[in-house]
Amino acid sequence: MTQVQLQQLQKHLWNIANDLRGKMGADEFRDYILGFIFYKYLSEKAISFANELLQDEGLAEKYHQLDENNPDHAELIDGIKENSVEEVGYALAPKQLFHTIAERGRQGEFILDELSNTLREIERSTLGAESEDDFANLFEDLDLNSTKLGNNANDRNELVSKVLTHLDNIDFDLSNSESDVLGDAYEYLIGEFASGAGKKAGEFYTPQTVSTLLAKIVTQGKERLRSVYDPTCGSGSLLLRVKREVQDVDMIYGQEMNRTTYNLARMNMILHDVHFAKFDIKQEDTLTRPQHIDQRFEAVVANPPFSAKWSADPIFLQDERFSRFGKLAPSSKADMAFVQHMLHQLDHNGTMAVVLPHGVLFRGSSEGVIRQYLIEKLNVIDAVIG
Template structure:
């Protein structure tokens, strides 16, 4: 049976545990990724002399396995990797990590044991059985490792990785898509491990010609390995300082230009002029102004602009300071704006990136439309994110909303995005600080002094809920009644009965049914596709089709945010459904549904919790939880067990036996309808419930806020004070004026 994606991730991260001893993540990542490379190449190409990568005799992962327990294991692993590197012109790429380094891997038996365990873990991962070539299982696992390495590498060492969500945004706002031509080019002058380049290239199924440059030797080697692992072996990655020694040039010495340029350069680099005289730059990169000597942000931006074709587009991640700092940077910024080179600016949440916690932005450059540009499209997307450990992370819905709004130039919500005219920017002295143009702060919930003094709920606050009153036309008069004061109304029902009143209205029931009908139409549309999943199907194409259609359908739903519904599907996919789908498309329905026997290794118990224990044997049910079998086939027995727990073992045996009786149609019904679609329907109905909670909560808050006017409160306070004084007198605790 094929390994689930989550289990693959766990196995790979377990390999990292074996190396943590004398290294931090920025170091042990090189060992783990090198072994992953050798294992993948061996699984994919060993024995095929006509393959893209030649695995020579004595240069495979199988040769490494023979070394388990060998006293010279570290040195011999280096030799094996060296043979693979020599055969494929990869010296200086895959042989950077020293597997015989005693300071990092331990001495004597400690090194032998550590490397032997590491090889055992990798041997258990069969990348051929998991179809790494077809479904990008390996690519996703690599992404998982890179994110974790970056998280653990610390502030100064995590810059080799750009979060995948940000990379996808950059690709999409540049218009890279299925229509992008194969002969077009993309370049990253500070490519790190190559993660940004690869995510951009992923958006162009026809392919893009990839070019990159990276100053750090080990990281540039990592990028080369990354390209090969992701089936981009023709990508050209060069190791050198981009600003001082740009490698990609034309024969006449001028900079090579590209269709697309993306970059996440080091923020505010202080030594950017090392090896370079900005005043006499042979490539003319600083014609719009010389960046400050101690801050390289604009140096990278100007290099990117110079590296673009006249029709080219670029996207670069930079700190917010580039938008408003004065001096030399203000001069450059003014020239960029006047020439129309800046198409847009996207403000991102803080603490997204691994080299810094400060907020950053994406600056989008467009040369082709520069002569006719009349404004800059600005977005403040800083509020949409989730916590992920000690970092923040963009959710699927945040990514999709940013791309939708930017690419369509939607400015209906001025607190999120708007097209700012060049005249307005010039009036602000070419300062591009986003808060100058977009006030994304939440509106203040103002109290009404008159209402506090005299009672009643301001019509202003009730009118602010107009979206709800349009959806539920008879609800407003059911909750509020007229008052004798203009501009105010009174509550018709007690605060604690507001939610019950809302739920009891016929139009709320109709609203709930309309939302559910949208979901069920989506369900019926995709039910044949889900039940038709087969070996070799493409999981990523499936979730793309499902999610995009769900998003489009819920754009028509009132009060329900389409992006929230979309996020529910993407969360369920990430947490459970994708594991199910990957197993089905690798093993088929019947094999995927079989309970898996958990085998405990000698001296070590399995970490997995069994779902069934039959005759002391422990089983894990990856695809169909026992509860689904019980609900569909053994509901009476479950009812009996609820009364008599001792019968649980007998029911477990019936459930286990039922797995063997299931045919493919029954498995599909259990998985697709009872599991996947039922779970999604519950999430959609949770959105309906959220509408109720939001409205009820606001109405209840308004009622309670103005329930007792100030004179009444003052009278109550005076009355209570008099009672306290009387009580104190009776206790003899009140003294006269003489004390």
């Protein structure tokens, strides 16, 4: 796909997203359109995996043609679903495929109940599997009974069917291993939603030019990374940008406090073909409940929320992340607390890059003490880019 074709696809997706706008704000209809795109991706991935297995068995049938009411087909479907959970992390039955449900919606059938059940079944298919944590409650923000989609069930069904039909007509070219059409389109939409969300955008998205600079800094001179970590990962765009700068990253780690954005980050990883065993995204407050505290990372990147509030409880002076500084960042500005946390998680030969408000360069009091310690005692600051 050429750059022009990609741009046309991106604009087409944005137009589809606008079908959902209605009474919703940008962040609300973002959750629906990105969730539907993600479902289409999972469906096409499942079809591709299943058809390869059928071909290996010398069978002429395609996965979408299998009938669960046929005993022979039912046995095949069960085997394929079992293999799918092990290899790609989840399973879908033929009747649950995106095209199947979209086509029923196109024909005027009521699909909301089955669509809701299908999204929950994707999550349930991972129970007890290695991928369970990565798929748990992944679609919880897609409330198909919300009046924001329409005042009654029929109106909601009509709107959702329209959006699924539009998406069903798009070829995301998943068979092309040389391109990441869907991933690029998804990133484009996240960026557009960030623009529409105004000041809150930084909660889930770092502008591409900024994330590229940070990614180049932490990967300078390297072809692969053992690990990369973002303690305030948002939608995961910064972590994925780091991954693009090298041939491979063995493991991606992140933490995000906002539940909806945390779900977005996990979807974003999977959409960019990061295997479920190669990322570990957690949902919690990083400063008060760090989830990877015993680990050290080769690369650490972040765009923390500027001047966020935190407790600054004196008990944190006993926390090894902060104790050597003898001072805590003020409760009204957690910027330096994030820096202290990130340094603690950085491996001795690792590189860290972080976006902060300019105030961290000159504010006094405890921040001045921490800044002086970073420079004089630790000598860890290589560059400040304004």
